[in-house]
Amino acid sequence: MGLCLRFSYFAAMLSHTETIRVRYGETDQMGYVYYGNYALYYEVGRVEFLRKLGISYKDLEQQGIGLPVLSLDVKYIKPARYDDLLTIKTTVLELPASRITFYYECKNQIGMLLNTGKVSLVFTDIKTGKPIRCPQDLETLFKTHFGE
Amino acid sequence: MGLCLRFSYFAAMLSHTETIRVRYGETDQMGYVYYGNYALYYEVGRVEFLRKLGISYKDLEQQGIGLPVLSLDVKYIKPARYDDLLTIKTTVLELPASRITFYYECKNQIGMLLNTGKVSLVFTDIKTGKPIRCPQDLETLFKTHFGE
Amino acid sequence: MGLCLRFSYFAAMLSHTETIRVRYGETDQMGYVYYGNYALYYEVGRVEFLRKLGISYKDLEQQGIGLPVLSLDVKYIKPARYDDLLTIKTTVLELPASRITFYYECKNQIGMLLNTGKVSLVFTDIKTGKPIRCPQDLETLFKTHFGE
Amino acid sequence: MGLCLRFSYFAAMLSHTETIRVRYGETDQMGYVYYGNYALYYEVGRVEFLRKLGISYKDLEQQGIGLPVLSLDVKYIKPARYDDLLTIKTTVLELPASRITFYYECKNQIGMLLNTGKVSLVFTDIKTGKPIRCPQDLETLFKTHFGE
Numbered sequence: 001m002g003l004c005l006r007f008s009y010f011a012a013m014l015s016h017t018e019t020i021r022v023r024y025g026e027t028d029q030m031g032y033v034y035y036g037n038y039a040l041y042y043e044v045g046r047v048e049f050l051r052k053l054g055i056s057y058k059d060l061e062q063q064g065i066g067l068p069v070l071s072l073d074v075k076y077i078k079p080a081r082y083d084d085l086l087t088i089k090t091t092v093l094e095l096p097a098s099r100i101t102f103y104y105e106c107k108n109q110i111g112m113l114l115n116t117g118k119v120s121l122v123f124t125d126i127k128t129g130k131p132i133r134c135p136q137d138l139e140t141l142f143k144t145h146f147g148e
Numbered sequence: 149m150g151l152c153l154r155f156s157y158f159a160a161m162l163s164h165t166e167t168i169r170v171r172y173g174e175t176d177q178m179g180y181v182y183y184g185n186y187a188l189y190y191e192v193g194r195v196e197f198l199r200k201l202g203i204s205y206k207d208l209e210q211q212g213i214g215l216p217v218l219s220l221d222v223k224y225i226k227p228a229r230y231d232d233l234l235t236i237k238t239t240v241l242e243l244p245a246s247r248i249t250f251y252y253e254c255k256n257q258i259g260m261l262l263n264t265g266k267v268s269l270v271f272t273d274i275k276t277g278k279p280i281r282c283p284q285d286l287e288t289l290f291k292t293h294f295g296e
Numbered sequence: 297m298g299l300c301l302r303f304s305y306f307a308a309m310l311s312h313t314e315t316i317r318v319r320y321g322e323t324d325q326m327g328y329v330y331y332g333n334y335a336l337y338y339e340v341g342r343v344e345f346l347r348k349l350g351i352s353y354k355d356l357e358q359q360g361i362g363l364p365v366l367s368l369d370v371k372y373i374k375p376a377r378y379d380d381l382l383t384i385k386t387t388v389l390e391l392p393a394s395r396i397t398f399y400y401e402c403k404n405q406i407g408m409l410l411n412t413g414k415v416s417l418v419f420t421d422i423k424t425g426k427p428i429r430c431p432q433d434l435e436t437l438f439k440t441h442f443g444e
Numbered sequence: 445m446g447l448c449l450r451f452s453y454f455a456a457m458l459s460h461t462e463t464i465r466v467r468y469g470e471t472d473q474m475g476y477v478y479y480g481n482y483a484l485y486y487e488v489g490r491v492e493f494l495r496k497l498g499i500s501y502k503d504l505e506q507q508g509i510g511l512p513v514l515s516l517d518v519k520y521i522k523p524a525r526y527d528d529l530l531t532i533k534t535t536v537l538e539l540p541a542s543r544i545t546f547y548y549e550c551k552n553q554i555g556m557l558l559n560t561g562k563v564s565l566v567f568t569d570i571k572t573g574k575p576i577r578c579p580q581d582l583e584t585l586f587k588t589h590f591g592e
Contacts, residue, residue: 021340023336023339023340024339024343024353024472024473024478025335025336025339025472025478025479025480025481026336027472027473028468028469028471028472028473029209029468029471029472029473029474029475029525029526030209030214030216030274030473031473032216034187034468034469035187035216035217035220035469036184036185036186036187036188036191036220036469037184037469038184039182039183039184039187039321040184040319040321040322043184043319043320043321044317044319047320047379056379057320057379058378058379061177061178061378066178068178068180068183068224068227069183069224070223070224071221071222071223071224072183072184072220072221072222072224073219073220073221073222074219074220074221075218075219076216076217076218076219076220079216081473082354082357082473083343083352083353083354126178169488171484171487171488172324172325172330172487172491172501173324173330173331173332173333173483173484173487174484175324175325176320176321176323176324176325177320177323177324177325177326177327177377177378178325179325182320182321183321184321185321187469188467188469188470191467191468191469192465192467195468195527204527205468205527206526206527209526229325230325230502230505231491231500231501231502325505326505326510326512326570328512330483331483331512331513331516332480332481332482332483332484332487332516333480334480335478335479335480335483336480339480357473357474362474364474364476364479364520364523365479365520366519366520367517367518367519367520368479368480368516368517368518368520369515369516369517369518370515370516370517371514371515372512372513372514372515372516375512422474
């Protein structure tokens with residue numbers, strides 16, 4: 001049952017796939033995308049995930065809510081290369097509270113899994129720098145999509 | 149005893165501290181160093197660690213040995229800010245085999261711990277892309293410094 | 297007449313417009329896109345310009361032809377900001393010989409001109425590092441589009 | 445006389461040389477420093493130039509004065525490569541008014557000239573975004589060093 005529900009999250013809305021073309025300036029002299037640049041791709045993944053849910057990260061900040069990163073974990077399996085057309089699959093598995101965690105799968109244009117990652121962020125009052133609870137309207141949006 | 153020995157590693161050579169000044173272009177509009185840019189600082193940390201041991205990463209590559217990154221883990225505690233003078237402490241706890249793992253502590257100019265991290269890399273034959281054992285001379289260098 | 301012809305270049309093929317969303321990591325603490333990051337946007341502009349003409353920059357390199365940059369000039373008029381949806385208009389005004397020059401106009405989503413730029417690159421034999429003439433098939437493609 | 449004086453500027457204070465080690469993540473797959481990354485090196489050059497004069501760019505911003513970039517021009521002569529130890533020579537030739545212009549020469553560890561550049565910035569009131577005159581104390585500092 002739980003499995004079934006979980007499956008429905010994935011099939012429905014709590015996963016988003018974004019396509020990103022690798023830029024020349026993102027490669028290094030090994031001919032790989034530099035390992036730190038996936039942080040940018042993951043950022044695009046979660047921002048577009050939120051936009052699809054109806055949330056603009058830009059607007060959040062303008063309302064005084066920041067989302068600084070608490071942790072980043074990446075497992076590099078294969079390198080992405082110049083001009084690759086990557087798909088970044090971003091998934092949320094749990095309702096956000098004061099934190100929100102995104103899981104990532106990055107594949108190239110032939111479907112090869114290149115890396116997996118996890119990024120946790122914390123809702124923060126930009127003025128005080130203190131953690132806050134996930135804003136009510138966001139929580140409601142997430143709950144709707146989680147089918148709760 | 150083990151503790152004693154371990155302490156001596158840290159006090160002696162298997163830890164290296166490098167100072168890095170935060171550039172304007174490394175900050176983001178939150179006024180923080182962008183979370184992906186620590187990958188660059190950690191890179192500087194391990195390259196200077198190796199240089200202190202007598203190993204040039206550039207020379208390694210010219211000998212056909214690459215060190216692609218297998219995993220990156222960062223815990224962000226406090227943000228680094230523009231013009232901060234960071235100290236990146238890079239530590240190796242185990243003799244490298246086919247992999248080498250670096251542990252990081254990043255502090256600012258007033259000694260505040262900003263983040264901790266871990267990066268694992270794999271010795272690779274650049275031509276074939278296959279993992280190889282840590283080169284003999286490197287292993288010898290590490291052993292010397294580990295007091296074995 | 298010349299004007300008329302020139303107009304037709306612009307209206308037809310020798311200009312290409314690409315849309316780029318500003319990433320958070322590309323901003324700086326002033327809340328602007330960092331001035332060096334337009335180099336990446338301009339790169340995307342010319343690569344997609346060439347792709348539209350039927351030329352893959354990646355393939356060029358695999359054929360042993362590089363295109364290192366000779367000069368970069370940017371006039372910054374207004375800043376791009378986080379989440380802006382930029383249009384990068386890339387134009388070629390002259391048939392490439394050993395050099396190729398791209399002109400840029402960067403606007404935001406409300407049509408405001410943010411910056412203009414110019415990038416010259418030189419066709420190079422990757423093995424020798426020496427300048428070469430623009431490859432025949434490229435020149436032919438350009439000539440076709442210039443209506444010559 | 446003017447020549448003599450001008451010579452003394454160069455020999456004395458209105459030029460500053462900073463050393464920068466090229467990071468792996470700053471190279472691209474051609475094995476060159478990516479052309480946009482010199483913007484970061486030039487930034488370091490002018491910030492350290494100002495620091496030597498007794499001016500902290502960070503403090504300027506905290507006083508409400510920004511220095512957004514108006515123009516960037518780079519001529520690329522030879523590429524910088526991984527692990528190169530670059531010297532960035534930053535020179536100011538004219539007293540700043542509402543604008544300040546920095547001239548750059550970037551050389552590698554064997555004294556080879558790699559690129560030259562020019563960056564103009566404008567003193568700005570951060571709150572209003574409007575150009576302002578160079579702050580009095582800065583002007584005085586510059587005048588002192590220009591021998592006026």
